[in-house]
């Protein structure tokens with residue numbers, strides 16, 4: 001016993017001293033990395049630099065005027081006569097000029113791939129999935145996914161999933177809170193953004209691989225997959241904020257800090273994804289309608305299947321949740337728009353339709369005012385606020401901006417949606433003027449599915465509830481969005497007579513609702 005005790009105590013001491021040594025080492029690495037990052041930043045920041053951002057940084061009271069980067073860039077882009085600015089310290093050319101956007105996303109699409117810097121950042125999480133590749137690999141997945149997502153059977157499969165999630169979980173959850181009193185604070189309050197993230201995760205998982213994580217059942221702990229996926233996405237995104245990619249690459253090599261956590265989270269996502277694929281193989285997939293089963297019919301490679309599935313999770317989760325959160329925020333500030341959505345739904349669904357009834361697929365598509373209102377909220381709060389490409393060769397943009405080979409070029413839907421001369425009096429959702437779903441050859445493949453999902457949720461909740469923002473009345477800061485280019489025109493075309501209706505929906509955007517520049 002004595003021996004055992006002594007043995008265990010010495011091994012305890014040994015472990016402790018090892019962990020102290022490790023902590024000291026880790027601390028030194030962290031300090032070293034921070035100094036290294038700072039050095040790189042200083043070397044790249046040229047005090048004599050005359051680029052738009054450095055000038056504004058050094059001369060104006062930007063920090064007191066803008067509390068987020070998107071508003072600051074919007075301010076700079078609005079001031080630029082060409083609608084293009086340069087951020088030399090980041091090697092980034094940012095544009096809100098629709099001709100430039102069309103040039104990058106359509107006319108010279110081949111010269112503006114996602115590029116290696118982007119695929120390196122997301123490579124560990126997304127692998128060879130559609131989001132992360134260019135060239136033939138992208139084209140192959142694009143063709144395959146467009147065939148699947150464009151088919152009526154997939155659309156009605158997706159619609160059934162959404163309708164059942166609204167009916168069996170979302171509405172009951174909101175009903176359980178509506179009109180109830182809390183002992184201390186009065187009315188019960190829900191974090192709608194959290195609810196909508198759970199909702200969209202359940203939907204995209206059911207759609208992508210026929211699995212129900214049940215995230216919207218609030219009494220259950222959030223699924224392992226959702227937690228691991230969230231952490232992996234967050235840490236991958238943080239790589240983009242390093243002063244230089246060398247920093248996260250060295251951390252990854254040494255398997256320390258955030259890179260160690262990222263590796264663990266990705267391993268967890270991989271294990272769960274492989275388990276799902278194996279189960280699907282065992283259960284058989286030929287009679288199943290989910291995307292994974294459809295892809296399994298033509299792809300054997302397990303890693304490739306995993307990459308495709310994870311890309312769809314990323315595509316369809318936060319985008320939809322963020323767009324819906326902004327929508328309800330704006331509707332709550334605009335009771336007139338809320339009233340008109342209710343009137344339209346009564347008209348389309350019939351005067352006798354009960355409040356409990358959900359709109360059918362055809363009815364949702366007939367609600368033009370709702371369609372305009374959803375787009376309007378995405379114009380103001382695009383889920384994807386900006387998106388970058390990397391020039392493969394030297395080029396000149398239509399506004400005369402020279403682009404060196406290798407330069408990062410970013411188009412900025414958030415800024416574009418706040419410039420009336422850019423988006424014009426009526427917003428068409430498929431134009432380089434309001435690229436919430438991107439535009440051109442790589443326009444979002446889930447656009448139609450996302451719109452039907454969002455409109456179904458919007459009309460179901462607006463008909464049943466008055467949703468109001470509780471507490472501080474601040475604008476959501478980084479809610480998401482963006483729409484596509486000319487050939488991807490929405491099936492809903494606005495008639496002349498509808499312009500007035502749409503214009504009304506556009507009143508979401510009156511200048512009182514967001515900061516003046």
Ligand code: HEM
Pocket residue numbers: 130131142145312315316317319320323382383384387436437438441442443444445446447449450480481482
């Ligand atoms: C409001 C919701 C959504 C918004 C605002 C949105 C926006 C976008 C944007 C901006 C891109 C381009 C990203 C880039 O290339 O860097 C994109 C691509 C894509 N989206 Fe969406 N998306 C939404 C919902 C969805 C949904 C629900 C799905 C799937 C069911 C989906 C599937 C895809 C796919 C597969 C791509 C890659 C297309 C390609 O690279 O060729 N999206 N989306």
